Amino acid sequence: VHSDIDDGVDIDAVAAAVDGDTALVSLSHVAYRSGALAPIGDVTRLVHDTGALMLWDLSHSAGSVPVQLAEHDVDLAVGCTYKYLNGGPGSPAFLYVRGDLVPELQQPVWGWFGQRGQFEMGEAYDPLPDIRRFLVGTPPVLPLYTIRDAVAMLAEAGIERLRAKGVALTEFLVRVADAWLAPLGFRLASPRDPAARGSHVALHHPDAYRICRALIETADVVPDFRTPDRIRLGPAPIATRFVDVYDALDRLRDLVERGAYERFGSERLAVT
Numbered sequence: 640v641h642s643d644i645d646d647g648v649d650i651d652a653v654a655a656a657v658d659g660d661t662a663l664v665s666l667s668h669v670a671y672r673s674g675a676l677a678p679i680g681d682v683t684r685l686v687h688d689t690g691a692l693m694l695w696d697l698s699h700s701a702g703s704v705p706v707q708l709a710e711h712d713v714d715l716a717v718g719c720t721y722k723y724l725n726g727g728p729g730s731p732a733f734l735y736v737r738g739d740l741v742p743e744l745q746q747p748v749w750g751w752f753g754q755r756g757q758f759e760m761g762e763a764y765d766p767l768p769d770i771r772r773f774l775v776g777t778p779p780v781l782p783l784y785t786i787r788d789a790v791a792m793l794a795e796a797g798i799e800r801l802r803a804k805g806v807a808l809t810e811f812l813v814r815v816a817d818a819w820l821a822p823l824g825f826r827l828a829s830p831r832d833p834a835a836r837g838s839h840v841a842l843h844h845p846d847a848y849r850i851c852r853a854l855i856e857t858a859d860v861v862p863d864f865r866t867p868d869r870i871r872l873g874p875a876p877i878a879t880r881f882v883d884v885y886d887a888l889d890r891l892r893d894l895v896e897r898g899a900y901e902r903f904g905s906e907r908l909a910v911t
């Protein structure tokens with residue numbers, strides 16, 4: 640399904656791509672590059688109308704925008720916990736399966752954590768009847784502790800308040816970028832409507848890669864470079880202050896005005 644790299648997935652393109660032969664549609668709720676927020680309810684309904692299952696990747700939405708999986712009758716969802724859930728690199732992924740689908744779906748990777756009678760070490764694979772059937776092997780226990788406390792902190796703040804702050808932070812970012820960075824050749828590469836994006840913003844600039852390197856190495860600002868020429872800024876609502884956004888854009892403006900990024904090469908490092 641074609642999706643615009645700035646505006647995200649187009650529901651008409653999904654409608655044109657799915658039919659009675661479609662088994663599963665898998666899409667990102669918040670687009671990893673632009674932050675475009677897909678209309679989860681409308682797309683899920685459309686997919687269900689063709690008889691297919693709907694899987695949403697929530698990696699960039701969990702902890703940043705409210706996600707009503709049960710309300711929209713979503714079948715499956717997956718995501719990582721090292722973005723807005725604050726688990727840190729290596730923290731475990733998560734899986735959601737609609738209750739009535741659990742016994743119907745098979746875990747293709749057979750492991751002892753999905754096995755009924757885990758310590759019987761029996762000959763046959765006999766999966767548990769509940770959500771645990773999708774487990775495989777020993778989980779990373781230390782990151783599980785981290786994510787438990789990280790999620791407890793987010794739950795205490797509440798997703799509605801996190802979302803409100805995420806909107807306010809990104810609105811502020813966009814306003815400052817319009818005022819300071821547009822005259823320097825930057826263009827907003829995310830939806831302008833805050834209701835149509837998650838908690839991160841992408842800025843287009845022809846020298847985005849070198850600017851990202853200069854930000855990291857000389858300005859203590861850590862963005863992501865995303866292809867082909869985008870700077871992604873993700874002000875996580877739980878920890879980011881408005882003055883952090885202000886300072887980051889001030890340093891960005893300063894190093895572009897001075898041409899301070901020009902001494903960095905364009906060859907890509909392994910992590911961008």
Ligand SMILES: Cc1ncc(COP(=O)(O)O)c(C=O)c1O
Nearest residue numbers: 667670671696698699718719732
């Ligand atoms: C859309 C999306 N899905 C999934 C992931 C996580 O992938 P993995 O669990 O392989 O780290 C990411 C991480 O950047 C992502 O952006």
